[in-house]
Amino acid sequence: MTTSADHTPRADGERLQKVMAAAGVASRRASEDLIAAGRVTVNGRVVRELGSRVRPDDRIEVDGLVIVTDPDLRYYALNKPAGVVSTMSDERGRPDLSRYVTAETGRIFNVGRLDEATHGLLLLTNDGELAHRLMHPSFEIDKVYVALVRGKVAPRTLAELREGIVLDDGPIAADRARVLDASRDQTMVEVTLHSGRNRIVRRMFGHVGHPVMELTRRQFGPVHLGTLREGQMRPLTSDEVGRLLKQTGDAVAPQGAAPEND
Template identity: 55%
Template structure:
């Protein structure tokens, strides 16, 4: 396996760029260009040739988003009593026969390369190594063809986005903006921050109340949006909360145990103190509940009303250093990990 193939995982970092193979007199001049041109440095023993193309590692490089690490598929599901439950059955794609995949569509390695996974040569290596799935079936034949609009492709468990009509964005919502595309009262809304020419029928995934800031996904992928908001998938959400201090010990443990609200028991998955200054406390909480104003109501119940609330992360997607009031397109790897979080 080449160095490119070994590093060709969505979970890996940027590929190393080894020197190209050169050397040789007559053959080297024929391959390298005109006689007298500078020769490429000789490749040392043990070096491997660098694959040509747009990139040697799947989803690598800044243009494909951040390296989000391995896909996590072991997220526990819980029932109303707090116990684990089986995940909701996912719709199954109808397997296509090898004959169907060889008679119609586009070659698999070309679709992968066009989607930004890697160069076509590296994509061929990934297929031959059995690291590519089409509609849940491992494909190792280089002649296989797929339909980019309907077939589902995974590389090392990460979904490859091949439908060019689907759009995935992250909006860093400022305070005072209404979580709607249009507001009859004339208040600032999401569409005010979208550039002219944005896709039609783009809608927000979930909501943030007017005074809450932070991450709000935007997409035209209805299936992904439904799963991200459906409680059975329990996608974790991370919030940064500012309250008035000091905060005595035990509040975090109380939130983890759960507090009784008017609509039942609510608790956070984790609590972490981020900063504490005279008069203010900054903490981070993670929870999977999607109930209305759940974070504010929980902190009210323990005696610490929220002064400022920012949603920093949804599943594997985070704001990072994205400026408030801006909209950015998600990277290829971000989309793949977000889909993996809901079983797509």
Template identity: 55%
Template sequence: MASASRDGRPGRGRKTAGSGGRGTSGAPRGSQQGSGAQQGRSRKPHRKGSSPDVESGRVRLNNAKPARHQTVNVDGDGATYVSDGVRLQKVLAAAGVASRRGAEELIAAGRVQVDGEVIRSQGLRVDPNTAIIKVDGARVIVDETKQYLALNKPRGWHSTMSDDQGRPCIGDLVAERVMAGQRLFHVGRLDAETEGLILLTNDGELAHRLMHPSFEVPKTYLATVRGEAARGLGRTLRGGIELDDGPARVDHLAMLDVHQGESLLRLTLHEGRKRIVRRMLAEVGHPVIRLVRTDIGAVTLGKQRPGSLRVLDNREIGALYKAVDL
């Protein structure tokens, strides 16, 4: 049976795990296991351009918590690549087996099985809800507690999980989930008068990266402003303007409508400084009347009603991870 290729798809002519040799990661740089047909196939480079250390993987501590039910029938012919699934190393990290890097080393050392097949190549995407994953022969508990939610924050609500002055806040909207034991926190903030999309999660690393300016995750807003915006406004804001805390610019601006002394603008930027959209537009003479955040990366607000929550789908979660190199 074919094993998974570097991108997780089944390879042709490759040796399966346990067929002898040092395995893909143990081979000299530039060499590959299997037939010559595999030599010409394009390979996705490993994260940060390096390969997992097989020797470290052989001695790495396995922190996996064994699942209660170890004897499970495995159907099919081994691991199945799921295009919208979760990378195996990410699943292992979420299960507490090791860090993502450590999980990659465990995979390279041949210590990880998926649906009865030993996986040595990086990048296999699986469905964590159906895949039977074992480390050192023991089935592990896959962490199913991760939450990824989209909230349409209403105008007048504060971007906090609690408010000592009794003002309405997003914590009120998820109070039942918190009381049920979920520890949620918001990704970024919106000022009280700004409405729209906020992400809620208990995935700390993803949240940290989404908020970190180095990853430049784009955010899109609809702004109703005073005054009829001139055609050169987009060029001005893309070129950058000086604010009290330094220069700021938008990545894209589109004028959608001008009516009775007001303009409707759609603008995208990747910065997240406090009230930056309002300050930029005020600086160019167009104070904001209404501001709605509609998109964070690949996640869009759509027709979600104010105050409502929805669970992100696998495609959206995967796109967020891709945007921040996870």
């Protein structure tokens, strides 16, 4: 097991607990407790010395999750309303995401897309490397949707979606699909996919004879929509960002294939 002796204290840099507190991990006192408990590593080695200092290029992890210490990097969750297009500037003059850019957010951009009629969780950031990973199909990030569809969805239809169907652009299968509520003429279904092909949820349900009436994305990887109201935006927590970084790993996404969009 590694100990604080594995990390050579630096004479320069900021105190570790101060950097952790500034990154939103916890208060400075709580950060000290995390360090003392051996839950913090710097460059892969456990640090228990409260006087340890770190530099901007040091990799800090708490419980295995990377802590983003660059104050210029920003990460947000938006509950996108229906009728808003997933672009920062729309040449047709439709409502777009530029309305959510403020002096506080600085220049940010959307991670993937939701079609104009779909509402729900959309991530925005200025971290281009992480955004590229999250959009790339090779990382298979789970996305959870709730779809209100026409008709009563039978168990065999859910099984068909899970086992896989063939659309015009190739086969697709839901990772999970379950009924949340149903009546004679409509059904609310929760479906989980790691694919982000264009209008994929709508096309899947249309293929099995249940056109989508309303569609909401509730989750993107470890980030949940929760109680965020439509049209509102919030910063991601340090835990959420750390989990996104962990889920996409340390390798840069391959450059050969185009990222997928929802």
